[in-house]
Amino acid sequence: MTIIEEMARKIRIDIIQMLAAAKSGHPGGSLSAADILAVLYFKEMRVDPENPHWPDRDRFVLSKGHAAPVLYAALAERGFFPTEELLQLRKTGHFLQGHPDMKKVPGVDMSTGSLGQGISAAAGMALAGKIDHKDFRVFTLLGDGEIAEGLVWEAAMAAAHYKLDNLVAILDYNGLQIDGRNEDVMNSAPVADKWRAFGWNVIEVDGHDLEQLMNAFELTKNLRGKPSIIIAKTIKGKGVSFMENQAGWHGNAPSPEQADSALRELKGGKDHE
Amino acid sequence: MSEKILNSGEKTATRDAYGKALVKLGGENRDIVVLDADLSKSTKTADFAKVFPERFFNMGIAEQNLIGFSAGLAASGKVPFASTFAVFATGRAFEQIRNSVAYPKLNVKVAATHAGISVGEDGASHQAIEDIAVMRSLPNMTVLVPADAQETYQVIKKAAEYQGPVYIRMGRLAVPVLFDETYNFKIGQANIVRDGKDATVFAIGLMVHEAIKAAEELSSQGIEIAVVNCASIKPIDREMVIRMAKQTGAVVTAEEHTIIGGLGSAVAEILSENYPVHMARVGIKDVFGESGKPDELLVKYGLTYSEIIKAVKDVLAKKQS
Numbered sequence A: 001m002t003i004i005e006e007m008a009r010k011i012r013i014d015i016i017q018m019l020a021a022a023k024s025g026h027p028g029g030s031l032s033a034a035d036i037l038a039v040l041y042f043k044e045m046r047v048d049p050e051n052p053h054w055p056d057r058d059r060f061v062l063s064k065g066h067a068a069p070v071l072y073a074a075l076a077e078r079g080f081f082p083t084e085e086l087l088q089l090r091k092t093g094h095f096l097q098g099h100p101d102m103k104k105v106p107g108v109d110m111s112t113g114s115l116g117q118g119i120s121a122a123a124g125m126a127l128a129g130k131i132d133h134k135d136f137r138v139f140t141l142l143g144d145g146e147i148a149e150g151l152v153w154e155a156a157m158a159a160a161h162y163k164l165d166n167l168v169a170i171l172d173y174n175g176l177q178i179d180g181r182n183e184d185v186m187n188s189a190p191v192a193d194k195w196r197a198f199g200w201n202v203i204e205v206d207g208h209d210l211e212q213l214m215n216a217f218e219l220t221k222n223l224r225g226k227p228s229i230i231i232a233k234t235i236k237g238k239g240v241s242f243m244e245n246q247a248g249w250h251g252n253a254p255s256p257e258q259a260d261s262a263l264r265e266l267k268g269g270k271d272h273e
Numbered sequence B: 001m002s003e004k005i006l007n008s009g010e011k012t013a014t015r016d017a018y019g020k021a022l023v024k025l026g027g028e029n030r031d032i033v034v035l036d037a038d039l040s041k042s043t044k045t046a047d048f049a050k051v052f053p054e055r056f057f058n059m060g061i062a063e064q065n066l067i068g069f070s071a072g073l074a075a076s077g078k079v080p081f082a083s084t085f086a087v088f089a090t091g092r093a094f095e096q097i098r099n100s101v102a103y104p105k106l107n108v109k110v111a112a113t114h115a116g117i118s119v120g121e122d123g124a125s126h127q128a129i130e131d132i133a134v135m136r137s138l139p140n141m142t143v144l145v146p147a148d149a150q151e152t153y154q155v156i157k158k159a160a161e162y163q164g165p166v167y168i169r170m171g172r173l174a175v176p177v178l179f180d181e182t183y184n185f186k187i188g189q190a191n192i193v194r195d196g197k198d199a200t201v202f203a204i205g206l207m208v209h210e211a212i213k214a215a216e217e218l219s220s221q222g223i224e225i226a227v228v229n230c231a232s233i234k235p236i237d238r239e240m241v242i243r244m245a246k247q248t249g250a251v252v253t254a255e256e257h258t259i260i261g262g263l264g265s266a267v268a269e270i271l272s273e274n275y276p277v278h279m280a281r282v283g284i285k286d287v288f289g290e291s292g293k294p295d296e297l298l299v300k301y302g303l304t305y306s307e308i309i310k311a312v313k314d315v316l317a318k319k320q321s
């Protein structure tokens, strides 16, 4: 098992544990993005957990802010704060807010939670990098329901206009949002064509294939003059069979019994944690 | 004195009553259409969608378009109810509401749920604490805040009958039922839930329940306060506000909203120009909320009957000095 594979697995375990402890939160869209965050925080991004405000760091903006658990798990596993803190998620007075808060959580680069706004701020960060001739990059994760927001496309147009090739968006293309399947709630297809038409480089991958994800990020480094988007085909709830592809697991925490069964599956019978 | 917020007994969230009201009114008025932005299970418009699928439209996660479509539907004779969380309805789509609904005085009902800090665990990004202030500031806009399930039904019914823009603010949390079927809500009218001579508490939403508890507690200490439910925040019942200020000589407002621009401001605007009395505002003190259990947050942010009692004693002391 590679380090990144191991990290993705740990992140998924953290997600289940923290949601079970919080008794609320969003498992589906957190689990679908675990492999993407593992690649970002353990391979791709230039960050320093000791120095979360390092001006030259790469930035990550969780535009789909409800997936905070996957971000907090990745940050904790990467060393930004102790993993024990994860169990205090959503508790009164604790720093781990239901949606990412940049003023409270070390490593969170932008406060999000209102869909559509994250990519806009991420593009602004990328523009600041261009102004200052810095070589940091900005990554942002979008939901496929989220891209119904007009603001996403305003940001997309402007990012291409300003040739923000230091901006990389990742679309968590899991096919589901709260009220059901994207195609039933608000059809956004054809997604890749839309981004291409807006002037972006488009790379399509299996969002649970670490090789493909790493190659895609590698590719974006050499694509100049345009922002890039990695359209990552994912499974909502990935890794926990009873949550996979179920819209009902968007925003409900597992019961203690469900969490046990999920953890057994994620730990593969082995006693890791 | 315990800090427990909620009584036992029958409790229903105003959003649940909203879903049921839509189904009932949808059967009576075929022009009613309902729109949502990917939150129909939470706002309870899903109840309507089940019964009248041909008159329900999911706009996806696109609140500005939710309001824009509603404006167009209203301009063409429909009675649209547009629902999402209060933060996104009045925040993301504010300027659509201003320029495409309020300005042309179109018959759109913006029916928002998950208002206030009692949203709980989702945290500050999802807790609308300023929605009344921004909606109240718009010309042509009517602003209604029901306090229980029965009143919600009446508010929705009256909003549907009224010609023009209405903002309706509802909550996520279950609250005790206060009114029975004989209750008659009218736009522009406040109602006295309990009479008193020493001070008046004007309240909305779940703070009406807290105000009643405060009144009971104070009564046992020999202080008799009136509790007035101001479900119609705009137009507000001017006569009632002035009359109660004259009757009791001291006023407290209580709202699950920032103290800037909401009920407290509305009452202060009327009294300062007509009949100034000592006044205190119970509400969120110009800060954002946070994640946590709703009842813990209500205590932490001072939205309890004990805060109302403190405020009443404060204005009484000033009145007597």
Ligand SMILES: Cc1ncc(C[n+]2csc(CCOP(=O)(O)OP(=O)(O)O)c2C)c(N)n1
Pocket: A028, A029, A030, A032, A064, A066, A113, A114, A115, A116, A142, A143, A144, A145, A146, A147, A172, A174, A176, A177, A178, A236, A250, B037, B038, B039, B061, B088, B092
């Ligand atoms: C502006 C805004 N509108 C509505 C919501 C409520 N909301 C939270 S998550 C969600 C669905 C997101 O679906 P998607 O983008 O597909 O995310 P994923 O499937 O990856 O969880 C909605 C409607 C929000 N957070 N922000």
Ligand SMILES: [Mg+2]
Pocket: A143, A144, A145, A172, A173, A174, A175, A176, A177
């Ligand atoms: Mg999705």
